[in-house]
Amino acid sequence: MAKERHLEKALLEARRRIAELENELDSLRRSHGVAFVGDSPKCRNAEDSYVKRDAVPGLPIKIRRLRILLVEDSHDNVRVIRAFLDRMGQNLTVAGNGHEAMELLSSEPFDLVLMDVELPIMNGLDATRHIRSGAAGEAARDLPIIALTAHAEPGFRELCREAGMNESLAKPVSMAQIAQAIAHVQDGMPGSMASHDAFDTETVLEALDGDVALLMELYRIFIRTAPQRLEEIETAVAEGNFALATHVAHAFKGNTATIGATRLHATIVELHEALMTEKIETAASMLTTVRNETAIVLDMLLEKLGDTPPCNE
Numbered sequence: 001m002a003k004e005r006h007l008e009k010a011l012l013e014a015r016r017r018i019a020e021l022e023n024e025l026d027s028l029r030r031s032h033g034v035a036f037v038g039d040s041p042k043c044r045n046a047e048d049s050y051v052k053r054d055a056v057p058g059l060p061i062k063i064r065r066l067r068i069l070l071v072e073d074s075h076d077n078v079r080v081i082r083a084f085l086d087r088m089g090q091n092l093t094v095a096g097n098g099h100e101a102m103e104l105l106s107s108e109p110f111d112l113v114l115m116d117v118e119l120p121i122m123n124g125l126d127a128t129r130h131i132r133s134g135a136a137g138e139a140a141r142d143l144p145i146i147a148l149t150a151h152a153e154p155g156f157r158e159l160c161r162e163a164g165m166n167e168s169l170a171k172p173v174s175m176a177q178i179a180q181a182i183a184h185v186q187d188g189m190p191g192s193m194a195s196h197d198a199f200d201t202e203t204v205l206e207a208l209d210g211d212v213a214l215l216m217e218l219y220r221i222f223i224r225t226a227p228q229r230l231e232e233i234e235t236a237v238a239e240g241n242f243a244l245a246t247h248v249a250h251a252f253k254g255n256t257a258t259i260g261a262t263r264l265h266a267t268i269v270e271l272h273e274a275l276m277t278e279k280i281e282t283a284a285s286m287l288t289t290v291r292n293e294t295a296i297v298l299d300m301l302l303e304k305l306g307d308t309p310p311c312n313e
Helices: 002-031 075-088 098-107 124-133 154-163 175-186 201-207 212-238 242-259 262-276 280-305
Strands: 067-071 091-095 112-116 145-149 167-170
Touching: 067 075, 067 098, 075 091, 075 175, 091 098, 091 280, 098 112, 098 124, 112 124, 112 175, 124 145, 124 154, 145 154, 145 175, 154 167, 167 175, 201 212, 212 242, 212 262, 212 280, 242 262, 242 280, 262 280
Parallel strands: 067 091, 067 112, 112 145, 145 167
Antiparallel strands: none
């Protein structure tokens, strides 16, 4: 009986998180004028992978869409910063304190952290020190961290730098300030979408005997089918059908290997193992990571193709 209650609780949490992610994705789609039929992109401009220049007047360079973790306990500040980042088309996740941030960083991939300094449970300075020590995982150790602080004096900025923060912004922050800070951090990020390890194009092309046209077609097939695969897995997990979820995850794993999406592939391998062994909480957590990573890969593929028909309806 206790096991059944535990299962029901885990499934309800998975459904809740899926609903939240769907709402966030819908918001991003609307903000970029993307029309969707089901889960398949109807039209998309490769420039949507960047901030539109008129969104932030005076911005000197293009800003790529990044996976940003905002660590902030003030609901008002979260609303304001979310509005800024939504307008920029950024992919945002929010943590309410340093401890939550550590948990998210240890389980999900991010490109940048916006860290409030005055936080409950674990403040921003301590959280940054833990991240730099590797306590949130090796992948997070060197992430750019921008401090958000009400302390504008130079001495406090030095404390932020000593803790390991890359930059600091004094509250209240403007959208232009955030955009400039992200642009500055982006300069030091390698590769497309700040994710040079996301694709192994060289190995895939070698397997395809150098056929670039075929690779582009495989990308298009993945863009059409990936959202459906993900939806099938989520539905099967929500219904407790782990055999079906495992079967679809296995196929999805093969799809990601075919296009050389190495990081997404590694994530789905973990999800597949969790589904095979019916580790419910692990599978629910991995589904969130897979959904985020899939969205990023789809963006990157659309950027690589750059030839989807423009929206004209």
